[in-house]
Amino acid sequence: MASDPAPNPHATADEVEAAWQDPKLANVLYHDWEAGTYDEKWSISYDERCIDYATGRFKAIAGETGWPYETAMELGCGTGFFLLNLMQGGVIKKGSVTDLSPGMVEVALRNAEGLGLDVDGRVADAERIPYDDDSFDLVVGHAVLHHIPDLPAAFREVLRVLKPGGRFVFAGEPTKIGDYYARRLGRAVWWLTTNITKLPALQSWRRPQSELDESSRAAALEAVVDLHTFDPTELERMARDAGAAEVAAKTEELAAALFGWPVRTFEAAVPQEKLTWGWRMFAYRAWQRLSWVDENVLRKVAPRELFYNVMITGTKP
Template sequence: MTTLDPQVDPQPNPPVDPEPNPHATAEEVEAAYADPKLANVLYHDWEAATYDEKWSISYDQRCVDYAVGRFRAAAGDRGWPYGHALELGSGTGFFLLNLMQGGVIAKGSVTDLSPGMVQVALRNAENLGLDVDGRVADAERIPYDDDTFDLVVGHAVLHHIPDVPSAMREVLRVLKPGGRFVFAGEPTRVGDSYARALGRLTWWLTTNVTRLPPLTGWRRPQEELDESSRAAALEAVVDLHTFDPTELERTARSAGAVNVRAVTEEFTAALFGWPVRTFEAAVPREKLGFGWAMFAYRTWQKLSWLDENLLAKVLPRELFYNVLVTGVKPKA
């Protein structure tokens, strides 16, 4: 029998992450309307298994280029590669894993409020052979020590966090002095208004037109539409914020960041992309093949080029759909 030295306190067991809950009950969903953090867990656990497919996420050169491009648009090429990076609200790991493959990051850690998302992110990292660990975590109370990371990143996460200023202070706490944060894919106030309007219109048109007898083969089964509608309703609970770029810069500075900068992107690309994504969610997946995916992606690429190289020079930054923000923790 092995005995413990009575003068040495045994190490506590490490925290055990909760199990995913991809099939929430109606009662749980109802409770989530009053609790945005619970809503985030239920909604993203439900989406975790199909999230990459829904958003056309991959871990090939297409998405590597996209992730590195977003990082470069916000922060430039300075400091590469970062030794140890944390992704906040990682989802399936899209941003961190593709940045690692693109040479921006050497070692990574993923955190998300959704256990399902953390599981998928770690599985994706393992399949890619990347050095990544992960924890279920609240962005307002990041479970890492002060001065741990060289870089903190996030993609489409800040708008899910109830208290963004608290989360930003936590980001600055876990960064090493001189460390950088980059958040991308956040909706602007103006962009969110037209994206949601286009999404609602596309959903209504698609689900009603596919009731016509010649097009019923293009209608998703009713139970899937009902589930999608329920998820869409819960999405209204988990999407808590939209951002004005100037105010987001102010929030980062108030948290203690320096060298803060916000940029925006996607105007015509968003006007095209949101109806496309909504249409894809409303029809059977098997109806849309590789040709459709390439059409959607190449059109989005061309419109993004137009937005970046022409429209960004003449339109106010508040009109664009996405805002990206970066900043640095002051050196001691």
């Protein structure tokens, strides 16, 4: 880590202005900005709730054979949510975290240390991964592909660092249709929550205006860092064109997304102390039940393109 750049959580106005023309710089600034509060903002934890979520996503697309993987790398690790919870769930023994944001790598390594997990980390561009050929048995990522400018190059790099027969699993990527309705739901709930909490009786539920302004400025950069939405068939084709074998994509969350996006937006708009453990478990259990409806009812009648998330897996020949 000594040669990696330091986090920059307080970008200057000039840097932010430049980021509007440079998606990679925008990703670094945005994620360095968010790193310290990212787990709180997205209700990320490293307990049973998120262990079940992470391993459930992995099982849904990759099955349960081949566990545990001896070595795994997370691409665009953020705070380590996917890899660390997969390690706790018994999917992975030893992990490496990588992200374009130094701040995110720093937080992911701190989280890993706190959990007692065997993890190293590097600041890394997904289009030029700083590991040797044939380094890993598994490469994973969650909500990362839509941030990468040159996805074909990233898929080729993922296959390069995988050992022959190794697998990649990416989850949490927005579909084209899912992104359309989720963003509009989120904007409506943000507007409603931030306005209704101006009422005197509800002001204890209002975050300080400075925090709301900060969230709004961060959200504005999402227009730069969120580069792609996906059609599942096109995503499969891209992975195959990069040289992957056994490629399969699966979508999930329709009813769950219509519930989950308003909930996550509400949680981001109110003081965190208002969100008790009981609330978080209610939200998670409701999401689980709606996910069951998605999997067992809606999947039988709705095209896969309507669901919000797409997952993809493949192997290195």
